[in-house]
Amino acid sequence: MIRKLQLLFVTLLFIFSGCSKNERTSLQSLSGNPRNAVAAFGSPVGDVVGKITVGYQGWFAANGDGSPINAWWHWTQNWGASPSATNNGIKSWPDVRDYTSTFATAWPNLNNGSTARLFSSFTDQTVNTQFSWMQQNGIDCAALQRFNPTGGEGPVRDAITAKVRTAAETYGRKFYIMYDVSGWTNMQSEIKTDWTNKMSAYTASSAYAKQNGKPVVCIWGFGFNDNNHPWSAAVCLDVINWFKNQGCYVIGGVPTHWREQVSDSRPGFLATYSAFNMLSPWMVGRIGNIGDVDNFYTNVQTPDQAYCNNNGIDYQPCVLPGDLQEHQRVHGDFMWRQFYNMVRLGAQGIYISMFDEYNEGNQIAKTAENASFIPAGSNFVTLDEDGVACSADYYLRLTGDGGKMLKGQIPLTATRPTQPIVGGGNPITPPYGSVITLKSSNNLYVSSENGQQAMNANRPAAQGWEQFTVINPGTGTNKVVLQNSGFYVCSENGTQAMNCNRTAVGPWEQFDWIDNGDGTISLRGSNGAYVSSEGGTQPMTCSRTTKGATEKFLVNQ
Known part of the structure; x- marks a missing residue:
């Protein structure tokens, strides 16, 4: 009987997605918010179910910031040399006006005459500022990226983890460890040792995310069909089950086509993927316009959600602001369409890719809003790239409204409610260069x-x-x-x-x-x-x- 009811609800999900407005209203009168009917399959609301999680890199450093790495970590190609037009590792230029501690670069001055300066994630004030942005915009949780900690980057990653815990506690946000296993040669044994000896201690923090009463951990990279993720399905399943045996709720950052096991997914991994408590398929590079968004909703994400509902797995799809340098954002309409689709789909949670990914141009953190805030002579694309002036915090505010829709605090709407400038007006700072x-x-x-x-x-x-x-x-x-x-x-x-x-x-x-x-x-x-x-x-x-x-x-x- 339970399985029959589940199949009925899944059928309603497919019907609902293709209904007219009047038909949707009729279905809502029978089942309430359609999202809530589908979400009933998943876990109860916790720190990740029913919440907005952002991927948090926290991987920027600067020469002289006091960090163990003491280099321009991730800002440049050559970390030993200052950032410049010929030594650049980022796609988007951050807005740094909220930071009190920044570091001068070798870039020319900004077009407004200010010195071109960048922040360091090792600085307490940086992490606190970024978590205060999360608080101000109702962003619930940060998934702190943790790459192979046994190499030279280990000490700085350890230090930033402690800073994230403090900031999350201070600003009432949640966080969890998200292992990115890409390129990790001895992953199977070392990930267990790292959790046991270091990371598990963080679960005692009041800010550490719990779901179903269990500390959350995510593993990103199992099953990807490339040389950087070479492990067998059995090895990956061993690691998943080990974490579950430690009492963890385990999220899988999996290939886009995990269910079909084609293209970016290795074959023979479906049982391994199904062992996760929650699945979060990767979407960066898969969509670039609103047509792509709707295509994936119909042909990939809707059957993904149905599979998860039928197999007791929570579903946490990615939502992207878009690659700014590739002109994908259309002043927020691209991102909002994803929010709309994922909420009407009935997703148990939403993962934002990413919070501070200035390297790939997919960041929601504050970004140069117009040409006056980028180095002179540079080709960084700014938030007003399509002629619509957007404040530096626009994508933080847009994410906040997406979270409200996920939680039922505002109605499901295909029309973006967020204005590019607060109040629908214009930035206090003129849009120089526009x-x-x-x-x-x-x-x-x-x-x-x-x-x-x-x-x-x-x-x-x-x-x-x-x-x-x-x-x-x-x-x-x-x-x-x-x-x-x-x-x-x-x-x-x-x-x-x-x-x-x-x-x-x-x-x-x-x-x-x-x-x-x-x-x-x-x-x-x-x-x-x-x-x-x-x-x-x-x-x-x-x-x-x-x-x-x-x-x-x-x-x-």
Whole structure:
């Protein structure tokens, strides 16, 4: 009877995923939230079931940070030399404004004039700051990556584990050890010794993740069909069962096609995979756009979930922000579609790949939001890469909203609820280096008029004359210069209508960029007056002493 009921619910899952809105509403009236009906197959809510877990590398160091490795660990190709344009190991540039302890690099200054500096994961303040971000954004748990600890990196990894425990306890987050066994020659014996002699002691921490009353440990890399993961199914099963016999709840970071055992998975591993308490198939490099997301949902993840439901296994699919350097993110829509699909699928938990993976460009941690925050002359892609301004913390906030949907705190929705900028507005820091549009309160765009006549706010569509490059004049906080077609916007000192016809920057070509806190910005000229659209009924001026509707503009709307 139990198996028949399980099969009924699995059938409902498949039906539900293809239902119309009205049909879904009818099913919900019968079974409540469809996610909850499916989740009933899995374990009860704990520290990983029903929660958001982030993969936490914690593997960055810097020369002079006091770490045992004393090198530019993971920031560079040559760890002994400073990071630079010719010695670079990362795809994305981090936003480091929240860190009080950073380290100068050999990169040129940032485009905003600041020294190009990077953080070290060995610094207490770095780990505390990153766990405070998790707390602020409702991220429940961090899976601390632990590679082969018997080599030269062992001491620094041991030290960072202790720092993670302290930060998790301080900020009320959970953490667990996630062994990445890639390239670990004597893995079968050494992983057991490492757990017994070192890592098991951390399970006494109030912050160590428990599921079903058991300490959580994850092993990533069993069954992958490459030379870096060479162990037999029997060897891997031995390790899984050993950890279970230690009283652990064991998660498997397994190949994408673990169930079919094709492509990235070795054959003959299904029984080994099925021995895990929870399965978390790898997805980095498998999807790159929303079409891919939906294809995997239908053809891979839905039958994965059904298999897990039928075999008493919890399912923790990966959700990716996307490779920023490859322009996959579409200002959060790519990531949100995955959240939506995995929640309606009924996944028992969600694993974010990754928190701080600046090397592969898949990080959700704070990242350069526009060109002013990357080294001059570099080709790092910033969060506004598709023309939509995003705050540095956007993907942390997006993850927080995904967690709320997983937990039923907000409704299941295919529409991303998270605004790229808090309040739907624009960053306090101007989007230096970006090309923007300005929309007036009349819902029309500001036009440069190609510098041939006074500027107006009367265009229904944004084309070349309605696009402005935001330049940092370097003369003060939040000062901007706006450029179109090689000419600069001029306030005319408020004595006549504004123009975009100046070939050099002086005081009249500089404006204060003001965040109004309501989703709009205002521009204030050097004369102390505000730029006004004049409602689009006459040429624009810079002569208003107060801000009303016509002195406020939407950016990139």
